[in-house]
Every structure is written in C-alpha cells, then in structure tokens.
Amino acid sequence: MTEVQQDLEDMRMAATAKALGHPARLRILRLLARTPGCIGGDIVEAVGLAQSTVSEHLRILKDAGVIEGQIDPPRVCYSLSPGALQPLSALIEELDIIRSESACCVNPARAQG
Amino acid sequence: MTEVQQDLEDMRMAATAKALGHPARLRILRLLARTPGCIGGDIVEAVGLAQSTVSEHLRILKDAGVIEGQIDPPRVCYSLSPGALQPLSALIEELDIIRSESACCVNPARAQG
DNA sequence: ATCGGCTATCGTCGTTTACCGATATGTTTT
DNA sequence: AAAACATATCGGTAAACGACGATAGCCGAT
Numbered sequence: 619m620t621e622v623q624q625d626l627e628d629m630r631m632a633a634t635a636k637a638l639g640h641p642a643r644l645r646i647l648r649l650l651a652r653t654p655g656c657i658g659g660d661i662v663e664a665v666g667l668a669q670s671t672v673s674e675h676l677r678i679l680k681d682a683g684v685i686e687g688q689i690d691p692p693r694v695c696y697s698l699s700p701g702a703l704q705p706l707s708a709l710i711e712e713l714d715i716i717r718s719e720s721a722c723c724v725n726p727a728r729a730q731g
Numbered sequence: 732m733t734e735v736q737q738d739l740e741d742m743r744m745a746a747t748a749k750a751l752g753h754p755a756r757l758r759i760l761r762l763l764a765r766t767p768g769c770i771g772g773d774i775v776e777a778v779g780l781a782q783s784t785v786s787e788h789l790r791i792l793k794d795a796g797v798i799e800g801q802i803d804p805p806r807v808c809y810s811l812s813p814g815a816l817q818p819l820s821a822l823i824e825e826l827d828i829i830r831s832e833s834a835c836c837v838n839p840a841r842a843q844g
Numbered sequence: 845a846t847c848g849g850c851t852a853t854c855g856t857c858g859t860t861t862a863c864c865g866a867t868a869t870g871t872t873t874t
Numbered sequence: 875a876a877a878a879c880a881t882a883t884c885g886g887t888a889a890a891c892g893a894c895g896a897t898a899g900c901c902g903a904t
Contacts, residue, residue: 807850
C-alpha cells in the first residue's frame with residue numbers, strides 16, 4: 619500500500635472512529651442494533667435529546683457510513699450498515715499484533731540502566 | 732448493568748473512539764506499535780506536523796488511556812497501553828452480534844408492502 | 845553554571861461541534 | 875385542499891478542536 623493510500627485509509631478510519639466518539643451516538647447504535655423493526659421518534663425519546671439534535675447525530679452516523687436510512691414514509695428506517703466498523707476493528711487488532719511482535723517500548727540498551 | 736453504569740461506560744468508550752478520530756493520531760499509534768524502542772522527535776517528523784501539535788495529539792492519546800509515556804530523560808518513551816482498545820473492539824463485535832440475532836430492519840408488516 | 849536537545853505548555857486564531865427552538869419538506873389521511 | 879405526522883434543515887450560541895509559534899521546564903553534557 620502506498621503512502622497516499624494509507625493516508626486515505628487513515629482518514630476514513632478516523633472518520634469512522636470520530637462518528638463513534640459521542641455517547642449519544644453509541645446509545646443510538648446500540649438501540650439500532652437491538653431494535654428489529656423501524657423505529658422513529660423512539661430514538662429521540664431514548665437518548666433524551668431534542669429531535670433536531672438526534673437527527674443531527676443520525677446524519678453524522680450516516681455520513682460516516684455506520685448506519686443506513688431507508689425511506690418508509692412518513693418515517694425513515696435506520697439500521698446498522700453491516701461491516702462498516704470492521705476496518706476499525708481490524709486496525710485495533712492489527713495494532714495489538716504488531717505491538718506484541720515487537721520488543722517492549724524500553725530500549726534494550728536502557729533496560730538494564 | 733444499571734443505566735447509569737451504561738452511561739459511564741458509553742462515555743469512556745466514546746472518549747476512546749474520539750481519541751482515534753484523527754488521522755494523525757492513527758498514524759502515531761501505528762508508529763508506536765511498530766517501533767520497538769524509544770522514539771522521540773521521530774514522531775514529529777513522521778506525522779509532518781509542528782512539534783507542539785504532535786505533543787498535543789500525544790496528550791490526547793495519553794488522556795484517553797490509549798498510550799502511556801515513561802520518562803527516559805531527556806525523552807519520554809511512549810508506547811501503546813495494552814488492551815486499552817479492547818472495550819471498543821468488544822462493542823463493535825457486540826453490535827454485530829446483536830444485529831445478526833435480530834430481524835432485519837424492515838418491519839415484517841411492511842416487507843411485503 | 846551554562847549550553848543544547850527534547851518535551852510540555854501557553855496564547856491565539858479560525859473551524860467545527862453540540863445543542864436547541866423554529867421552520868421547512870415530504871407523505872399519508874381526511 | 876387541509877390536517878397530521880415524521881424527519882430534515884436553518885439560525886444562533888457556547889464550547890471544543892486543530893494548528894501554529896513562542897516560550898518554559900528538565901536533564902545530561904560541556
């Protein structure tokens with residue numbers, strides 16, 4: 619992977635992580651994961667914020683590709699985008715693997731100092 | 732788990748996700764994972780930002796508990812905090828599991844509509 | 845005691861976020 | 875056509891973020 623590709627990848631993953639970076643949005647995601655059918659204003663009630671604020675959080679999640687909305691007038695049915703968080707999950711795993719393959723942080727030359 | 736505990740948990744996880752929500756910080760994490768010894772200004776060079784900016788990113792990562800810094804004068808040796816990202820990883824997995832256990836988003840009553 | 849290298853903090857600036865109430869949009873029902 | 879409903883967007887405000895240069899703090903070396 620070239621440097622530029624890596625940068626783009628980083629930007630996308632950072633955007634995904636950023637979308638998860640708010641308690642209300644995590645709450646929304648949990649709610650969507652567990653609620654099978656179309657829910658509407660239920661989300662508003664569940665998170666305890668104004669409707670416009672919740673709508674904004676939903677937009678952020680949608681822009682990040684974490685959720686999808688399908689129109690079902692007069693509602694919009696939101697649901698998790700399957701696999702959208704996979705890259706982030708993979709990164710976490712990757713960091714752990716790389717780390718454990720490398721020596722500990724402490725420089726060997728200093729480890730005895 | 733009580734509602735309040737869940738909220739606290741959400742706040743912590745959101746804070747972790749937020750810390751990952753910037754390309755420069757992902758870059759730093761990858762660098763730290765792969766670099767065995769103590770690196771210092773190398774990080775500054777690698778991310779291509781001002782030293783003060785990088786220091787700020789490091790502080791954010793440290794505050795979120797994602798990395799640790801151990802003093803090795805006149806440097807500070809940063810390294811990944813093992814397991815710090817595990818809760819986030821677990822959440823992602825949890826969302827996927829819950830989702831796949833539930834019916835699809837579409838309300839059955841409307842699926843044929 | 846001073847110098848030099850490394851990291852942290854401060855002050856600043858412009859941008860973005862979070863939140864809300866109010867309003868607009870779009871769709872079904874009456 | 876109008877009413878009812880759900881969601882999106884707008885306008886505004888306060889706070890947080892990202893970036894930088896300048897400067898302060900720390901410690902080893904001279």
